[in-house]
Amino acid sequence: MxxxxxxxxxxxxxxxxxxxxxxxxxxxxxxxxxxxxxxxxxxxxxxxxxxxxxxxxxxxxxxxxxxxxxxxxxxxxxxxxxxxxxxxxxxxxxxxxxxxxxxxxxxxxxxxxxxxxxxxxxxxxxxxxxxxxxxxxxxxxxxxxxxxxxxxxxxxxxxxxxxxxxxxxIQRYNFVLYGVVGLMLLVTILSAIVIAGRFKQAIFGLEPEEIARLFREREATLQSVREGIIAVNRDGIITTANRAAYETLDLPTNNPLAGRPILEVLPESSLMSVLESGHPDFDREIWLRGRQMVVNRLPVRQGDEIIGVVASFRLRNELDQVSRQLTRIQQYADTLRSQTHEYSNKLHTIAGLIQIGATEEALNLIGSEVSDHQALIHLLLEAVPDPVIAGCLLGKYNRAREMGLRLDIDPDSQMADLPAALPRDQLVSVLGNLIENALDATRLEAGAGGRVQLSMTDLGQELIFEVQDQGPGIPESERQRIFEKGVSSKEGEARGYGLHLVQQFLVYWGGSVTVDNIPEGGSRFTLYLPKKPKRRFEH
Known part of the structure; x- marks a missing residue:
């Protein structure tokens, strides 16, 4: 009752x-x-x-x-x-x-x-x-x-x-005593009413059963979310961590995070800066424990006072998984479309040559087409045994032809000695961004027939990729800004992210990139990646 x-x-x-x-x-x-x-x-x-x-x-x-x-x-x-x-x-x-x-x-x-x-x-x-x-x-x-x-x-x-x-x-004293006792009882009842009212207000008018249900729902929600979630109080002590946080950060589940300082668990964490500034931080790409992640950090307020911070995070490659799949499908579609368009034109040309009796020219055109692709495939098989990188370069080659450009790969290139720890998907993303930017710049400046040159070498202690375009070049004052997030010479939304991701990967891996303008016109991006990363991967 x-x-x-x-x-x-x-x-x-x-x-x-x-x-x-x-x-x-x-x-x-x-x-x-x-x-x-x-x-x-x-x-x-x-x-x-x-x-x-x-x-x-x-x-x-x-x-x-x-x-x-x-x-x-x-x-x-x-x-x-x-x-x-x-x-x-x-x-x-x-x-x-x-x-x-x-x-x-x-x-x-x-x-x-x-x-x-x-x-x-x-x-x-x-x-x-x-x-x-x-x-x-x-x-x-x-x-x-x-x-x-x-x-x-x-x-x-x-x-x-x-x-x-x-x-x-005794009766006289008891009369006074009972009066005091009655007054104390009245004060106690009034205090109970005030305390109960304020307590009820503090818990937002909820009943204990409702609080228990909300707590269970909160726990179920936290554990069901695939993003890692960590909350800290005003002292930087972890108060909440869901199962996905352990999995995402590759932490042992038998060592609870609750009650431990955040800087002890994640020394590179910047939650304390959010606690001090009170400004939320959304979709920030960072590296934690050797993994690239996308992090959202939100301060928790009680009135005007900041009492903690909640952070949600997940692996960057997980966020990109669907995007990559869609990108690959789009690349396949673009490649097929470009090849269909190109071969359709070539077939029409060959058909025209045959109709006018130019049989020899038709055969030469067919041989040239076959030899170009065979030469590229032979080069990639010899110089780049990694199928992921070879597939990326073949796709960019077809992409260049569709744009009316040429992607020339130095026949002396060699990229066989790739370290096992180097994430292929991120390397492909970096290399693809540099080539795509070079193609866009070349088409803008040189138009159809423009050339983008790529050379690669794995000699020595570094992997070196050199991408040269025939674009308008990059002013020296802009060569550092182009790697900032959102900075781009192209118009439109969702620009200025490719080179930013390149820079982030290089900072993490310990590599570098140089940008030069070449005398005959255009710019050259040279990417240096150490075979042994300069920062230690944490697991």
Missing amino acids: LRKTKLKTRMILTLGLLGALQTMLIGGFAGYYLSDSLYDEIGQRALMVAKTVAATPAVIDGVRARDVEGLNRLAKRLTDTNEALFIVIGDHNAVRLAHPDPTRIGHSMGDDDGDFGRKALVEGNAYVALARGSLGESMRGKAPITVPETGEIVGIVSVGYSLEQVETT
Whole structure:
């Protein structure tokens, strides 16, 4: 039944009952302690008065002289002075010499409470006792009457205070105490209402069951997302990491990331800079643990305060996988289209030559076409045994022919000694971007018949690729800017990314690129890749 009650009501009831229980326990303890203290205080007061009366010279002399009348007058005066219920004086046999009730004089003090005052008369000790006598229940203090000169015990004094007085005092104090307890209870209930309201506001008005469901949904969502997700708090401590984060970063799953500093796990991470600046970062291409990734970083705010950062990331090649597949399909289609167009023209030409009787020219044209392709394929098989790179170059060769240009590959080129760790897809992307840019520049400046030259060598400790075009050249002031993201001499959107990716790969692998203008017109891009990367791959 309680679980169906709203959280605010539950908190008010729980905090209220807890406060009421605490208040009642404190009030009960305080009442008990007060009552006990008052009883003890009355007892000590009775004992003190009894000692004082027993030490009074008039009382000592009256007892020795058995001056009943004088002792009764003195006892009455002292009773009134000390606001006591009674003061009884007895001789060394505990026979009353002074008592508020004259009929009790001459009788044993044991008639009242059975206590003959043995501790006082025999042992000489003063003490406190609770007893019921002829004047009602009282707290009594008893003290021996001793002759100072000889130490002889000649009598006893009993001073009593009515317990009704104690109860009246306790009731008065309890009234105040219960008032304070009630006020505390009221304050507790009001505090519970305020706390419950603010707590409910802090959790956006959600019920515990809703929070639990959202938490489970959050966990399921995090684990189902194929992108790696890592969240850090304001101190740079990892608070959340999903399964994809471990897989993407190639981290052991038996070593939880939560609770560890982000810079300990990923020293090259820039999450702390986002935490300091508060600016989000989208689609940033970076290298983490030897892998090229695309990262999005978003600061988490609470009001105007930044309390953490959430980063999502995935491998760059995963993002490019579909794009590459589409690109390959498009390349295949473009190659087939260009070849179809080209061969259609050649077939029409051959057919025309045959029709006019120029049989020899037709045969020469057929032989030339076959020999060009055979020479290129033979060169690629000999110089570039890697099928991925050879396929890229063959595709660019056909692409150039479609554009009315020529892609000349230096027959002395050699690219067989490729390191196994060099990612072929990224090398093809880099080389393809350089050739594509050279073709575009050549077509723009030289038009049909223009030439792009490519030479490759794997001699020494570096792989060297040289791409030369017949374009307009690149001003020296622009040779560094062309590698910045979004910078391009071409018009249109989605430009300025090819050379940026080239630069990123070179920075990671430890290579370099130079750009020169050649005297006869055009520019030359020379790519240097060390066979052993200058930075260590992390796994």
